[in-house]
Structure formats: C-alpha cells, structure tokens
Amino acid sequence: MNWNFLFFMNSALLGVGLAMDAFSVSLANGMNEKKMKKSRMAYIAGVYAFFQFLMPMVGWICVHTIVQLFGQFQKCIPWIALILLLYIGGSMIWESVKGEEEIKLSFAVLMLQGIATSIDALSVGFTIADYGFVMALVCSIIIAVVTFAICEIGLYLGKTLGTKLAGKADVLGGVILTGIGIEIFVKGVFF
Numbered sequence: 001m002n003w004n005f006l007f008f009m010n011s012a013l014l015g016v017g018l019a020m021d022a023f024s025v026s027l028a029n030g031m032n033e034k035k036m037k038k039s040r041m042a043y044i045a046g047v048y049a050f051f052q053f054l055m056p057m058v059g060w061i062c063v064h065t066i067v068q069l070f071g072q073f074q075k076c077i078p079w080i081a082l083i084l085l086l087y088i089g090g091s092m093i094w095e096s097v098k099g100e101e102e103i104k105l106s107f108a109v110l111m112l113q114g115i116a117t118s119i120d121a122l123s124v125g126f127t128i129a130d131y132g133f134v135m136a137l138v139c140s141i142i143i144a145v146v147t148f149a150i151c152e153i154g155l156y157l158g159k160t161l162g163t164k165l166a167g168k169a170d171v172l173g174g175v176i177l178t179g180i181g182i183e184i185f186v187k188g189v190f191f
Helices: 005-032 038-065 067-074 077-098 107-127 133-165 168-190
Strands: none
Touching: 005 038, 005 107, 005 133, 005 168, 038 107, 038 133, 077 107, 077 168, 107 133, 107 168
C-alpha cells in the first residue's frame, strides 16, 4: 500500500466500521449519565479511541511476531465480548429495575467497555499486516480519531435522548449493550 488518498480513505472507513460498537455504547452511557460534562464526554470518547488505536496495533504486532498464538486467541474474541457486554448491560438493567437514581460509569466499567467494543479491532491487524510499522501506526491513529468523533456524537445524542426518556434510558442502554454483545458473539462464532 502506498501513501495516497485511498490509504487515508480506507483507514477512515475502517474507523467508521470499527467505531459502531463504541458509538452504541457511548449512546447508552450518555443515556445513563444525563448530566455528563463535556470534559467527561471527551475522557470517555478518548478511552474508546485509545482502545480502537491499540487493538489494531496489537493485531499488527501479533501478525509480525506470534501469529500461531494469536490464531488460537481469535476463537475466544466473541466469547470475551459477549461476557463483558452481557455483564455491563445486565448490571445497567438490574440497577435501573432496582430503582437506583443514576449509575456512575466507573473507571473499571469504562475499561471493560473499551476492551469489549474494540476487541474485534484486533483482527484489523491481519488486514493491515502488509503495511510497514509507520503506516500501520498512522492507520490506527486515523481509526482512533474517527472513533473519538463518533463516540462524542453518541454521548451527546445519548444525553439528549436520556433526558427525554428519563427512567427508561437505563434499561434501554442496558438492552443496547446486551444486544451488541450478542451481535459480536453471533458474528464471531457463526460467520
């Protein structure tokens, strides 16, 4: 691959595709935390962007170093995403049903969400394996920037919808997260 318009366009489109899970989770988080400040929104979007940057690079490194081991791990990816997102989504639904006021997104939950929504990006390391290190790095940075922007939009929309939906937002957010986990699992296991 050469440094041309197509490289940048493909990287941006890859970022859009990979960011859809993080967008949905951002939407759910925005619904859950209706009074989220802009700095917190940037922090959350930054975490998702970081993991979307990290995972393709880890995949690229694996392709160039430990392909056999990574091939075995690939089978676990849908299961890991399913378990993490079912746990997080189920917790949101449970807390909402229990009648808790507003559930704060803790650092640990945010990290789990970041991993769960970006774990499929590990396989992107295989698709960019023919790139040199710098090109793979630039591609991953573009993916991160696109993810950041999309997650900011998701958080903003979630806050807006969350305010309008009031008590139903937590349940809807939990259902969205659970659905994403099931979708990742089904795509990873059956397709």
